[in-house]
Amino acid sequence: MADVSEYEYDLLVIGAGSGGVRAARMAAATGAKVAIAEDRYLGGTCVNVGCVPKKLYSYAAHFHDSFDDAAGFGWQLPGPASFDWATLRDNKISEIKRLNGIYQRMLEGAGVTLFNARARLADAHTVTLSGEHGDISVTAQKIVLATGGWPWVPDFPGSEHALDSNQIFDLDTFPKRFLVLGGGYIAVEFSSIFNGLGSETHLIYRGELFLKGFDQQVREFTCAEMARKGVNLHFNTNIERIEPGQDGYNVHLTNGDVLEVDVVLAATGRKANIRDLGLEALGLSLDDTGKIPINERFETALPSVLALGDLITGPELTPVALAEAMQLVDIHFADTVPQPLDYSTIPTAVFCHPNIGTVGLSEEAAREKFTDIRVYSTDFRAMKHTLSGSQERTLMKLVVDDATDVVVGAHMVGDDAGEIIQGIAIAVRAGLTKQDFDRTVGIHPTGAEEFVTLRTLTRR
Numbered sequence: 016m017a018d019v020s021e022y023e024y025d026l027l028v029i030g031a032g033s034g035g036v037r038a039a040r041m042a043a044a045t046g047a048k049v050a051i052a053e054d055r056y057l058g059g060t061c062v063n064v065g066c067v068p069k070k071l072y073s074y075a076a077h078f079h080d081s082f083d084d085a086a087g088f089g090w091q092l093p094g095p096a097s098f099d100w101a102t103l104r105d106n107k108i109s110e111i112k113r114l115n116g117i118y119q120r121m122l123e124g125a126g127v128t129l130f131n132a133r134a135r136l137a138d139a140h141t142v143t144l145s146g147e148h149g150d151i152s153v154t155a156q157k158i159v160l161a162t163g164g165w166p167w168v169p170d171f172p173g174s175e176h177a178l179d180s181n182q183i184f185d186l187d188t189f190p191k192r193f194l195v196l197g198g199g200y201i202a203v204e205f206s207s208i209f210n211g212l213g214s215e216t217h218l219i220y221r222g223e224l225f226l227k228g229f230d231q232q233v234r235e236f237t238c239a240e241m242a243r244k245g246v247n248l249h250f251n252t253n254i255e256r257i258e259p260g261q262d263g264y265n266v267h268l269t270n271g272d273v274l275e276v277d278v279v280l281a282a283t284g285r286k287a288n289i290r291d292l293g294l295e296a297l298g299l300s301l302d303d304t305g306k307i308p309i310n311e312r313f314e315t316a317l318p319s320v321l322a323l324g325d326l327i328t329g330p331e332l333t334p335v336a337l338a339e340a341m342q343l344v345d346i347h348f349a350d351t352v353p354q355p356l357d358y359s360t361i362p363t364a365v366f367c368h369p370n371i372g373t374v375g376l377s378e379e380a381a382r383e384k385f386t387d388i389r390v391y392s393t394d395f396r397a398m399k400h401t402l403s404g405s406q407e408r409t410l411m412k413l414v415v416d417d418a419t420d421v422v423v424g425a426h427m428v429g430d431d432a433g434e435i436i437q438g439i440a441i442a443v444r445a446g447l448t449k450q451d452f453d454r455t456v457g458i459h460p461t462g463a464e465e466f467v468t469l470r471t472l473t474r475r
């Protein structure tokens with residue numbers, strides 16, 4: 016590392032979300048003098064208005080099915096189960112506060128200086144921090160931009176009445192009628208959550224079928240299961256306008272339908288959160304995809320300014336930001352040359368109901384990439400539902416490159432799909448073959464054992 020004495024810090028991180036906090040802590044652990052600036056909550060989107068509260072709400076929504084399922088196992092409830100939104104919301108708020116405290120203590124414990132301030136780049140090594148005590152300038156040898164993304168809502172008449180994912184968690188009143196616009200992760204997750212919690216739920220998606228980019232069979236299967244659970248799916252349509260009604264909102268769709276609902280959530284994607292960061296003045300701009308261009312060392316066009324996570328190209332996922340933070344620190348503070356991150360085998364879960372877990376290539380992508388593929392898939396009613404009476408089904412699927420026998424994709428829709436695919440992801444990442452899967456002994460009785468007992472070829 017160059018002479019650091021001319022700067023106050025070796026590293027200044029802007030943004031205390033998943034990636035920023037990890038970069039700050041790991042850099043400090045190498046002996047670097049590190050500061051982090053954050054003007055909102057510690058933990059960023061994931062902890063405060065993303066993964067964590069979403070998963071808690073998803074658990075809450077799953078109880079709906081559990082109460083129904085219990086009867087077949089002999090359980091009788093004293094009366095119909097009822098749901099209290101305020102209890103869930105307020106318990107969630109307490110839990111997030113606890114996590115914010117843990118993040119603060121983790122940073123303090125690592126010796127990282129925390130500035131509760133808004134940061135703006137002044138030059139390649141200087142950041143202006145605006146906090147309650149006015150503006151100060153701080154210099155650093157390296158600056159990491161880790162400000163993540165921010166929800167984006169399209170412009171249409173009445174779009175100001177739509178909430179975004181930052182605003183949906185702390186509603187004062189539970190929406191009896193809920194509508195979400197979009198067909199990505201957030202739309203399918205929140206329609207499942209509010210449907211499970213008891214709202215009349217509508218999902219509006221402009222395309223043929225939601226979850227673009229996912230395996231087609233997974234998309235179709237999820238669509239059927241979500242519809243069975245009661246989510247009203249409206250495809251090939253969009254919101255034309257939202258008008259306040261007597262009681263809630265009248266949402267006019269481009270297909271002519273009008274839906275009366277209490278809350279509209281726009282889940283229409285996120286954009287890099289770079290407002291007022293001072294990038295333009297320093298000649299740093301976004302590329303055509305709306306991301307900050309970097310090289311393999313996470314360096315922007317200004318080599319002292321680095322960027323990671325949702326600001327750069329790649330899946331907008333917490334574990335990806337964490338992995339990038341570790342790489343960045345290895346490169347810049349530990350002087351090691353880590354193996355580049357393998358973006359092709361990043362597993363992901365969508366916490367719609369039932370959950371989706373997936374790693375590697377979809378069947379469609381594999382067909383494009385390889386001359387011949389083999390597909391093994393099964394769909395079945397899980398053992399639990401023999402007694403519960405639920406008609407819910409589970410899908411499991413392996414996609415294999417025929418020439419090498421390597422499993423290039425694994426997909427699941429069903430209970431705990433994320434938990435199961437996390438393990439399968441190690442095998443796919445390691446490039447194991449279908450024969451390796453076949454030679455692995457199952458765990459009985461589980462649903463997951465299907466992944467090692469898929470013997471019948473479904474199609475080529």
Ligand code: NDP
Nearest residue numbers: 169197198199200201202222227282283284285331364365
């Ligand atoms: P996504 O990018 O996943 O989906 C956005 C959706 O909005 C798409 O279906 C898109 O349609 C639609 N859309 C875009 N523009 C318009 C428009 N003008 N009018 C109507 N519809 C529009 O974004 P999300 O907001 O759902 O989530 C953001 C990101 O956060 C995700 O991509 C994911 O990386 C991350 N995330 C991860 C989660 C997880 O790991 N479980 C959970 C939640 C979020 P089209 O498909 O036609 O482009």
